Amino acid sequence: MKTFRKEDVVGKTVIDTSGSVRGKVADVMFDLGGTVTLVVKGVDGNEFQVTIAKVTGISEHVVVRSAQAAEGAGSLTGTTCKFCGTPMAPDEKWCPSCGRSQA
Numbered sequence: 528m529k530t531f532r533k534e535d536v537v538g539k540t541v542i543d544t545s546g547s548v549r550g551k552v553a554d555v556m557f558d559l560g561g562t563v564t565l566v567v568k569g570v571d572g573n574e575f576q577v578t579i580a581k582v583t584g585i586s587e588h589v590v591v592r593s594a595q596a597a598e599g600a601g602s603l604t605g606t607t608c609k610f611c612g613t614p615m616a617p618d619e620k621w622c623p624s625c626g627r628s629q630a
């Protein structure tokens with residue numbers, strides 16, 4: 528499994544797989560139970576937290592899967608990423624695995 532350092536994620540744009548920009552990573556938190564959480568400065572200026580379990584890919588962007596897309600992923604009507612072949616929901620514009628735009 529690929530590992531990441533704080534420098535790999537802080538300052539990156541957080542997008543969801545439907546293509547919406549959610550904000551920028553401001554910091555990384557962890558607790559003693561092993562949960563890692565990204566602190567994201569949202570586009571509205573308010574901070575929010577994203578647990579690492581919701582992050583599906585980190586590349587030029589930090590990609591989180593939107594709740595609706597998660598339900599559609601893997602369905603027969605879904606497509607696959609043209610770069611890495613990860614199954615994608617029909618409305619996803621960004622690969623949940625490699626974080627690249629399908630446009």
Ligand SMILES: [Zn+2]
Nearest residue numbers: 608611622625
């Ligand atoms: Zn991909």
